Amino acid sequence: MARKYKLNKVELTRTRREVKTYLQFLPVLKLKQEQLQAEQLKIRRELEARRADLEKARHGWDGMLPLFAEPLLVDLVKLTKARELVIGTKTVAGVAVPTLDRVHFPDVGLSRFGTPAWVSRALPRLRRFVQLNTEMHIIQQQFDLVDRELRRTTQKVNLFEIVLIPEAKEAIRRIKIALGDLQVAAVARAKIAKGKAKAKARDARAVADAAADTAMAGSAA
Numbered sequence: 001m002a003r004k005y006k007l008n009k010v011e012l013t014r015t016r017r018e019v020k021t022y023l024q025f026l027p028v029l030k031l032k033q034e035q036l037q038a039e040q041l042k043i044r045r046e047l048e049a050r051r052a053d054l055e056k057a058r059h060g061w062d063g064m065l066p067l068f069a070e071p072l073l074v075d076l077v078k079l080t081k082a083r084e085l086v087i088g089t090k091t092v093a094g095v096a097v098p099t100l101d102r103v104h105f106p107d108v109g110l111s112r113f114g115t116p117a118w119v120s121r122a123l124p125r126l127r128r129f130v131q132l133n134t135e136m137h138i139i140q141q142q143f144d145l146v147d148r149e150l151r152r153t154t155q156k157v158n159l160f161e162i163v164l165i166p167e168a169k170e171a172i173r174r175i176k177i178a179l180g181d182l183q184v185a186a187v188a189r190a191k192i193a194k195g196k197a198k199a200k201a202r203d204a205r206a207v208a209d210a211a212a213d214t215a216m217a218g219s220a221a
Contacts, residue, residue, distance in 0.1 A: 005171040007178035015175065020170045026160045033157055035093035036150040043143045050136040057129045080105070080126040082134065095149045097142040103131045 084104040089096050105127050140195055 003167065003171075005175060007175050009179065012172060012175045012179065013110065015168050015171050018163060019172070022160050022165050026157070029153060029157050029160065032093055033150065033153045036095070036146055036153060039092045040143065040146050040150055043146060044138060046139050047143060051133055052141060054129070054132050054136065057125065057132055066161070080123065080130050082130060084136065087138070092142070092146060093149070095145055097145050098138055099142075100135050100138040103134055105130075138200065 005015065082103050083106050084103040085100065086104070088099040088101045090099050091097075
């Protein structure tokens with residue numbers, strides 16, 4: 001719903017001040033919007049890079065899948081599960097986003113005689129796959145947070161550009177017209193009052209002149 005503006009000088013001053021504030025704040029919002037858009041593009045590229053890395057990590061596993069069905073003395077799932085994630089934060093265009101500083105895996109103690117040779121080769125690849133998935137999850141969180149803030153900032157930019165500034169400028173135009181009409185009406189009333197005052201003065205002088213003439217005529221008789 002559009003705001004109602006009073007048609008007076010106080011409202012005109014206040015609305016002009018609002019427009020000035022909007023015009024000062026809008027470039028700041030636009031700069032933040034541009035920074036968020038740039039960061040969003042950067043994060044999207046990182047996501048695409050991680051997806052490509054994951055595809056490479058998946059490549060070549062088909063031939064090894066039957067090996068995982070063999071009975072093993074070690075728990076590969078346990079060894080490839082991250083023991084600890086070290087999560088940090090960084091600020092992107094005023095938005096705090098998580099960062100993955102490090103992934104800790106359990107210590108490996110494989111027996112040479114009780115563990116197939118392929119396990120020692122597969123374990124680093126499996127851990128690499130887990131780390132890439134974890135990195136991708138964190139980067140996706142970054143993207144979601146930046147995207148959310150970008151949408152909020154874009155809404156504010158649109159509010160200023162499409163609603164608040166045009167509405168306030170239109171209100172200023174209408175208030176100025178209304179004040180101009182009031183001024184014209186006031187001038188007209190002043191002229192009318194002045195004319196009436198002059199006419200009254202003329203009538204008073206005429207009465208005075210007539211009285212004076214009467215008095216002079218009486219004296220002459």
